[in-house]
Amino acid sequence: MSPGLPVPAAEARAVSDALRSKLYRRIEQSGGCLPFDSFMATALYEPGLGYYSNGLMPFGEQGDFVTAPESGRLFGRCLARSIASVLEQQQQGVVMELGAGSGALALDLLGELKRLGVLPQRYYILERSAAMRALQQRRLSGEPEFRQRIEWLDTLPEDPISGVVFGNEVADALPVKRFRWQNGRISELGVARQNKQLSVCERCGDAVEKPVQQLARIGRWEGDYQSEYCPTLPAWINSLTDVLAQGLLLLIDYGYGRAEYYHPQRSMGTLMCHYRHHAHDDPLWSPGLQDITAFVDFTAIAEAATASGMQLEGFTSQARFLLACGIDQLMAETDTADTRQFLQLSNEAKRLLLPGEMGERFKVIGFSRELPEDVTGFAAADLRSRL
Numbered sequence: 001m002s003p004g005l006p007v008p009a010a011e012a013r014a015v016s017d018a019l020r021s022k023l024y025r026r027i028e029q030s031g032g033c034l035p036f037d038s039f040m041a042t043a044l045y046e047p048g049l050g051y052y053s054n055g056l057m058p059f060g061e062q063g064d065f066v067t068a069p070e071s072g073r074l075f076g077r078c079l080a081r082s083i084a085s086v087l088e089q090q091q092q093g094v095v096m097e098l099g100a101g102s103g104a105l106a107l108d109l110l111g112e113l114k115r116l117g118v119l120p121q122r123y124y125i126l127e128r129s130a131a132m133r134a135l136q137q138r139r140l141s142g143e144p145e146f147r148q149r150i151e152w153l154d155t156l157p158e159d160p161i162s163g164v165v166f167g168n169e170v171a172d173a174l175p176v177k178r179f180r181w182q183n184g185r186i187s188e189l190g191v192a193r194q195n196k197q198l199s200v201c202e203r204c205g206d207a208v209e210k211p212v213q214q215l216a217r218i219g220r221w222e223g224d225y226q227s228e229y230c231p232t233l234p235a236w237i238n239s240l241t242d243v244l245a246q247g248l249l250l251l252i253d254y255g256y257g258r259a260e261y262y263h264p265q266r267s268m269g270t271l272m273c274h275y276r277h278h279a280h281d282d283p284l285w286s287p288g289l290q291d292i293t294a295f296v297d298f299t300a301i302a303e304a305a306t307a308s309g310m311q312l313e314g315f316t317s318q319a320r321f322l323l324a325c326g327i328d329q330l331m332a333e334t335d336t337a338d339t340r341q342f343l344q345l346s347n348e349a350k351r352l353l354l355p356g357e358m359g360e361r362f363k364v365i366g367f368s369r370e371l372p373e374d375v376t377g378f379a380a381a382d383l384r385s386r387l
């Protein structure tokens with residue numbers, strides 16, 4: 001039960017009921033206990049029904065959460081400065097955005113890249129959800145100059161590209177496995193059906209045994225410990241680095257290096273759910289109507305990327321990254337006579353930078369291949385020792 005959450009409208013409840021019926025079938029097919037990563041994939045991405053696929057708008061004030069680009073244009077303008085520092089080193093570099101949400105970030109980025117005189121030849125968007133893609137196409141259709149450069153992709157391009165591949169809050173949306181470690185006894189958590197409801201089940205930890213044993217050694221856990229890990233993260237990173245012949249891979253998300261992620265004090269894991277700006281920890285509540293995410297293990301990202309020959313460009317907090325990209329200069333250029341606009345901008349900057357908001361929780365990691373010059377955004381004193 002999740003008391004205190006707003007009651008969904010009838011139309012939304014019908015979508016959730018249909019998804020729940022689908023989940024019951026999958027639970028039955030899996031022998032009664034559906035692994036959590038399969039549950040999460042269905043809850044988020046089941047065509048027509050999942051959270052990102054059912055067309056109920058998740059973003060913004062009316063939605064469930066506000067991402068950095070949804071809170072204003074500063075984030076996109078700063079990120080554009082980092083991307084520009086790569087495009088300036090290349091001839092005809094392209095940009096590929098992963099999971100473009102409402103399309104707001106693409107719009108801000110292209111606007112700023114134009115101002116900086118480095119519009120890319122092509123702007124690819126790789127989006128998993130058809131409903132999100134439709135939303136992006138509607139949003140960007142009013143911008144003919146940019147629209148003709150944008151191409152939506154179903155899969156990664158076959159031919160290698162030069163340029164920048166990036167994603168904001170995409171890695172946290174990859175389905176995770178959940179496990180419980182009780183004094184060395186490992187079980188995998190899944191989802192069952194009990195008394196006409198979804199409930200948590202445990203099964204023997206064959207699928208998670210080996211990775212969890214390794215994490216337990218790093219974490220030095222005692223007693224009862226619960227957490228999650230993302231089994232597809234290394235392969236996802238490999239697929240991105242494989243396609244990048246020259247340039248930068250940049251990922252922004254909430255997360256930690258591995259030692260912090262699996263710290264003994266984080267004994268209830270990192271899984272989080274969002275519904276109408278309420279954060280809570282019950283992933284079984286109204287499937288399809290709420291976002292389900294887990295923090296990102298940035299060490300896993302770094303291991304996969306460097307193993308495929310990429311060079312770690314930097315790992316830093318969002319606050320430090322945005323400052324290195326000149327967020328303070330962008331603020332200083334703003335007309336202070338327009339009090340309303342200035343207030344809005346200050347609130348946005350606070351949200352992006354303050355440690356209690358997004359400034360420290362969110363991290364930025366960058367990997368380069370064959371780039372002669374440094375990339376804007378990564379100062380020498382970064383957090384790479386915490387990877």
Ligand SMILES: C[S@@+](CC[C@H](N)C(=O)[O-])C[C@H]1O[C@@H](n2cnc3c(N)ncnc32)[C@H](O)[C@@H]1O
Nearest residue numbers: 052067099100101126127128129132168169173
């Ligand atoms: C939390 S939203 C972030 C949206 C946007 N980047 C922003 O910052 O506002 C996650 C987005 O990633 C998409 N997504 C999730 N997994 C993906 C994947 N493997 N490849 C591409 N897009 C993905 C979702 O459909 C959704 O559009």
